[in-house]
Amino acid sequence: MKQAWDLSYLYLLGHLRRHVYAGAILVGLILLALPSYVSAFSLGTNSFERVSKDFGLTLIGFYGIVMAILIGSTTVARDLQSRALYPLLVRPLSRGVYLSGHLLALAIILGMTLFGLDICLTLALGIKTGKVDFSVGWACYGVFLQSILVGAVCILASLRCSPALAGTVGAATALLGNLSGAFIRFFLVEDRGSAVSAALAKGLKGALPNLTLFSLKDPMVHQLPLPPGYLLSISYYGAIWLAIFMLLGNLIFRRVDL
Amino acid sequence: MTQTPPAIEFRNLRKVYQARGERRVALEGLSLSVPAGEIYGFAGPNGAGKSTSIKILVGLTQASSGSARIFGHQAGTRAARELVGFLPEVTLYHEFMGAEELLAVHARLSGMSRADRKERIPEVLQTVGLWERRASRLKEFSKGMKQRFGIAQAILTRPKLLVLDELTSGLDPQAQANLLSLLEALKAEGLTIFFSSHHLSEIEKICDSVAIVHLGVLRCHGPLDSVLGDGQWCRLTVRFPDQPSPVSTWVRQGDGSFVCRLGRDQISTALEGVNQAGGELLELRDEKDSLESLFHRLTTEPEAQAS
Secondary structure (H helix, E strand, O other): HHHHHHHHHHHHHHHHOOOOOHHHHHHHHHHHHHHHHHHHOOOOOHHHHHHHHHHHHHHHHHHEEEEHHHHHHHHHHHHHHHOOOHHHOOOOOHHHHOOOOOOOHHHHHHHHHHHHHHHHHHHHHHHHHHOOOHHHHHHHHHHHHHHHHHHHHHHHOOOOOOHHHHHHHHHHHHHHHHHOHHHHHHHHHHHHHOHHHHHHHHHHHHHHHOOOHHOOHHHHHOOOOOOOOHHHHHHHHHHHHHHHHHHHHHHHHHEEEE | OOOOOOEEEEEEEEEEEEEOOHHHHHEEEEEEEOOOOEEEEEOOOOOHHHHHHHHHHHOOOOOOOEEEEEEEEOOHHHHHHOOOOEEOOOOOOOOOOHHHHHHHHHHHHOOHHHHHHHHHHHHHHOOOOOHHHOOEHHHHOHHHHHHHHHHHHHHHHOOOEEEOOOOOOOOOOHHHHOOOHHHHHHHHHOOOOHHHHHHHHHHHHHOOOEEEEEOOOOEEEHHHHHOOOOOOOEEEEEOOOOOOOOOOOOOOOOOOOOEEEEEEEHHHHHHHHHHHHHEEEEEEEOOOHHHHHHHHHHHHHHHHOOO
């Protein structure tokens, strides 16, 4: 585990020195200005707060996924292409630990970014409404869990395919994982009458983590109560899928001839 | 009394790559033993199997069959990895890192203690002449400096065996000479150095022993002098009274004399022949093969191609 932390330090520095946070600064500035912009439409205090939260959390969710795809699909691929992993892997270090180091760095950079964006939105809403609302933080936590799983899929795919294809696999996972049962039922079965498409979508969805479980935006925007222990349950659920992806990654990578 | 195992031992090593239904044999039954404390040159043309053998040795690639051992430990195991330092061919490293910073990461990954790191990192940077540039990022380094950094990371953990893949490829002569003297200094410290290259002059210059591999097959190996035939070959120069030469193996020189390269056991017969033909012996001296001619003979002759 100590080796994974040491490696994550290396890759985290790499992400920071390549300025991967630049986009987050832009998104943060947008979030800071968002409530003032929305309130200009004079929708009333309650509506403006909801609309600002909805827009803000949608933006944070989208940004988290895009960042996970971009970093996840290139972090190992860059090492493979430059052969920079050779001197690392000849040390007494397993390939599983090497992958864990990448994942840990991805988790840290995603966590830092999403926490920063959470602070921006909470601060902007607090200034406008005069009260501090922590619900944005819980929604950002859901985005974090979702993004880290999509990033892990990208890392896994990049062991065997190009960064572009790995990114596509990650995007497809995010899309399918967020496909709701209602969408499949209404748009694929009832509306189009396509039983094959519906079965395919259901099959793929069943083989992937259900990312809709991490979507806490609607309950937080509409202030709906979460079932007791829900956050803990989704944390376990995310950790199990992460362990599955890392196990698969290790199985694939240990057989790869470098 | 227990015998010290060889630094490297390849036993009947075979590697077959399979891609899109196509099989390519990279190594075919390679067996080689490298004694400890030597600089051992590993030569061969591009695609001969040098890098594949090295990658199997350091655990980056799995052999299809056969075995590779480092000081008696199976290649790729933790025990073997702890004994080896490796400089890969054309590596870019993590160029966003500073030299000292990246060495610290390597040291931590290898399990070095904080005190040991504090002492060893400046030591290796001084050894390779990069101490003044310790804070510079690797992307600011020239190719020669990157190779020197590569040696620094390879010797960081005080390995017993240093494996270098195409160390001087693409370097200017000055940088090449600097690296070769560095290797000699490291050998003097007791390291075994296994060194792949297709620059034959540098192998001839610094290696104690050499192996030549071609098309995945070991063509020759052993101490440099014995491989080059030192003491086994003679060069005979004679002048015959009436031209041309009596035997077709004589090669005519510009001054009208004839030369011939012979094994030691053939000299008496050849001298008898010269006498009978009324020839005059001008010179008889020892001759050894050059590594370059040996290399060309072993890697381009029809039988080498066929096998």
